[in-house]
Amino acid sequence: MNKNALVIGLALFAMFFGAGNLIFPPFLGLESGWDWPLGLACFVFVDVVISCVGVVAINRAGGSILSIEGVLGKRAALALNTAAILCTGVIIASPRTAATTYEMSIAPLLGDQIGLLPFSLLFFAVVLLFTLRPTRIVGIVGKVLTPVLVAGIVIMVVAGVANPLGPVTAPETATVVADGISAGYQTMDILAVVGFAIIVQESVRAAGYADGKSQLSVTARASLVACVLLTLVYGGLTYLGATAATVVSHDVNQATLITLITEQLMGQTGLVVLGVVVGFACLTTAVGLVGATAAYMERITDRRVSYRAALIAVVVIALAICNLGLTNIINLAAPVLSVICPPFMITVVLLLFRKHIHSTWTFKGAALAAVGASLLLTAHDLTGSLAFVEAAPLYSFGFSWLIPAVAGAAIGGLLGKRFDRNLLQAHN
Incomplete structure (x- = not known):
């Protein structure tokens, strides 16, 4: 494996593996029971495989936002890209990062001493502060916390495989395949493919690859690295959820489940560490999403809406949606993503065959x-x-x-x- 491909692949893995995404595989495993490999396969196909193939396809088609615009037309591409930005920055991902932080970092440690509303006000105030005054601190924290988060999850998965929480039981659902696909949509990785593909393309060029053939080769290998690593991590988390059926209540939400699994396997100390790491990781994610959304709105309105005005609007809307609670946000996201993700998926797959x-x-x-x-x-x-x-x-x-x-x-x-x-x- 080429060293540059490995390094870029690790970076791509970190981009796709957000702290908010780790709540879905365990819950899928809990619902799927002994059919967890089937649920995992569907989840990985929709989330990991299609997204990594999309990175290769977009780079093969030129590696820019014009890859979508060039095949769908300006208006259709604008509609799709705007829908993706609104989902990630306003309606779903940003409020979900705050709600996930509350469920995993605050509620398990402080109980009801701090409610969701005061916490979310503080969370988005910090987000607003960092996005109004961009600083390298957020990027540095994100780079440090991602390896720590992954290391913690690997340790937890190894512990869970060595000493399972309990036996894997019968599935709780008859729709394992559909549930796996829906969970794959919830990560919203497919909506971020264009942005990630551009970053990968720039990294490949910076590594000294000038011709299209070598760039495509490195991109494909890097995507394969990311695909394998994501599958292993998500597979371990799904298995942990499948073994938790006899030790957790079946009415838990996604975030509560992962905190209970963490506490069972790693004790109170592990729960505290996970809470702190996830909290800061979600904060850095929210800063990036909110800032990118405000910048996008400023650009498509030709500065008729200023960055500051867009930023405040995005934060206010995300704050309001956050207070619906994590479960309601996920339920709200399901039908929205079921409409938005398919056209993205079919477009990026067809881009792979653009020359034909x-x-x-x-x-x-x-x-x-x-x-x-x-x-x-x-x-x-x-x-x-x-x-x-x-x-x-x-x-x-x-x-x-x-x-x-x-x-x-x-x-x-x-x-x-x-x-x-x-x-x-x-x-x-």
Whole structure:
């Protein structure tokens, strides 16, 4: 393995592995019981594999934000990118980092001495302070805490494998596959792929790789490193959740479950260390998300909305959503991500074959069909009123949007050829 690929792969692993993501695999394991390998496989495919493939695909297509804009068109790309930014910076990820910090760092240690509202006010005040006055401290803390967090999780997983918390029991759910896919959506890694791909591309160039072939080779190897490491860590966490069925209440939420597992395996000291590390890691994540969202809003409005005004608006909205509580935020995120993630997934996968796709209408057709099918699926999941959706292929696996997306790509490709032919005739 090339040294540069290994180093960049470790960096990519750190980017994908956020502190907020570690709450989902144990809960998936708890629900999946002895079917935890199946749930893990679905989770890893949607989150890890598609995201790492996306990094390679976007770098192969040029490694910039134009990779999406160039195939979907400016308006569609703006809509998708804005939806992704709003999800990560305002509606879901930022408030979830604060709620996760409360559930893992404050509640286990202080109980109800501090409520979610006063804590979240303090949390977002600090976020606002750091984003108004950018400082290297946040970056330094993030770089230090990620290895500490990963080391702590590895120690906990090894302890849990050596001395399991209990026997793995029967699944609590009949929808292990769909639950694994939904948990993969919740990480929102696919929404960050473009940004991560740009960072990887810059790192590869900085390492001295000038030609496209060598850049692609290093990027692919780095993505493989990240993919393997993420799978191992998430696999260990999922297994821990599967062994916890007999020692925890089944009505716990995701954050409470990981704190209970930590306390069982590593004692009160381990719980304190995990709480401190996760708290600071979530804080640095929130600072990055909120700052990036405000900068994006300033840019797309041509500075009609200032960075400071956007920042305050983002913080106020995230603060309000945070006080819904972690469980409600996750429940809110599920239908939103079920609509937004599929068009991103199909677009980044098609980008891998960009050289063999001759019309941008192929991408547009696939993305549009994925959105339409996902809207129908989500509407049925929420209301139960669209029974015909259940007849769609792959419905039980949560992938009923896939066949329509493929059909949309094919129809889009045919329409593209016709449009291109008519345009050529008009010029002649």
